[in-house]
Amino acid sequence: MAAVALTALAALPTQRAVAAPSAWPDRPVTLIVPFAPGGPTDVTARVLGEALGKAWKQTVVIENRAGAGGTIGAGFAAKAAPDGYTLLLGVTGSHGIAGSLYPKLSYDPKNDFEAVSKVVIYPNAIIANPDIPANNLQELIALAKKDPKFQVYGTDGNGTASHLTMELLREQGKFPMEAVQYKGASPLINDIIAGFVPVGITGFPSAEAHVKAGKLKLIALTTDKDYSGNGYPTIAGQGFPGFAAAPWSGIFVPKGTPAPIVQKIAADIKTAMGAPDVVEKMKTLGLTPMPVTLGDFEAELDRERASWAEAVKISGATVQ
Numbered sequence: 001m002a003a004v005a006l007t008a009l010a011a012l013p014t015q016r017a018v019a020a021p022s023a024w025p026d027r028p029v030t031l032i033v034p035f036a037p038g039g040p041t042d043v044t045a046r047v048l049g050e051a052l053g054k055a056w057k058q059t060v061v062i063e064n065r066a067g068a069g070g071t072i073g074a075g076f077a078a079k080a081a082p083d084g085y086t087l088l089l090g091v092t093g094s095h096g097i098a099g100s101l102y103p104k105l106s107y108d109p110k111n112d113f114e115a116v117s118k119v120v121i122y123p124n125a126i127i128a129n130p131d132i133p134a135n136n137l138q139e140l141i142a143l144a145k146k147d148p149k150f151q152v153y154g155t156d157g158n159g160t161a162s163h164l165t166m167e168l169l170r171e172q173g174k175f176p177m178e179a180v181q182y183k184g185a186s187p188l189i190n191d192i193i194a195g196f197v198p199v200g201i202t203g204f205p206s207a208e209a210h211v212k213a214g215k216l217k218l219i220a221l222t223t224d225k226d227y228s229g230n231g232y233p234t235i236a237g238q239g240f241p242g243f244a245a246a247p248w249s250g251i252f253v254p255k256g257t258p259a260p261i262v263q264k265i266a267a268d269i270k271t272a273m274g275a276p277d278v279v280e281k282m283k284t285l286g287l288t289p290m291p292v293t294l295g296d297f298e299a300e301l302d303r304e305r306a307s308w309a310e311a312v313k314i315s316g317a318t319v320q
Helices: 002-011 040-056 068-078 092-101 137-146 161-173 185-194 204-212 259-274 276-284 294-315
Strands: 029-033 060-064 086-091 113-121 124-128 152-155 178-181 199-203 217-221 248-254
Touching (some): 040 060, 040 248, 040 259, 068 248, 086 092, 124 137, 152 161
Parallel strands (some): 029 060
Antiparallel strands (some): 113 248, 124 199, 124 217
16 A cells, blocks of 8 residues: 555656635736836736635735846746736737747747637827828828838837838838838827928827827727727728727647636636726726737637737738
8 A cells, every 4th residue: 555655646746736716716826017117918817816806805016127128027927837817918029929029939839838818909000290291091191102201110119019000001001101110109209290201100009198298199099999099090990990900918828737727817807807997997098908818819810810910920020
């Protein structure tokens, strides 16, 4: 009997056993944010983490691991134990674009993770200096086709969703525009307001206050429709039906996390993102709750990866 017992013990996995779903979580859960504190991804994580913490009766610890467009934090999360105690708030860049943009990654965006749930989307926006003689997308395209002064646009940075979205639009609309790469939304917006570049594309939450103040002109949102209900124009509604390129944030866990735990996280996210107080907080930040879970989220990701790969090819962008 002793020999049998020793044999059975030897057969047990050396890593810590995963708690049964009924007991999970029995300790704090870490939510990795692959960007610095204060940005939209970080704020999304904190609102969601608070809601999930209440549901789980456990603390959700936000851990910021910023750098390289979200890929440093994603690479760290990919190597975590697949036990449900490490979540990642991945983004379009880390899981939709990075596989095509970076020659080498420390993780596989598709095969190293379980895609649990999309959480929010937020629009990028084509914005312009108020003095340019174009008030909508078709007028801007016509202007770019005839006047070299308007054949340049600013982006949040090389290979970002804003850059690649404009490259897709430029290819479909057959108009000449060359990208000027900025290091984020703030310097880009400042230069558009000052007139150093006539047009740019960036996250609308960063630009909306300037639009409302008349310091910027809104040409189009990049989402398929205006989810805010404010009547803002979209690319799709201005001659490009079906065009949609909405950056998102979503929850991922390391591949191998037990299915019952993954399913519970997905269900609890869906409930949290439907709560009126959470919806209101997100909308105040310019974010639209969009809980798309499990298989549906993974299917969306497969389609997005193909689209972004085409955009990377068109743009010629690469990041070492």
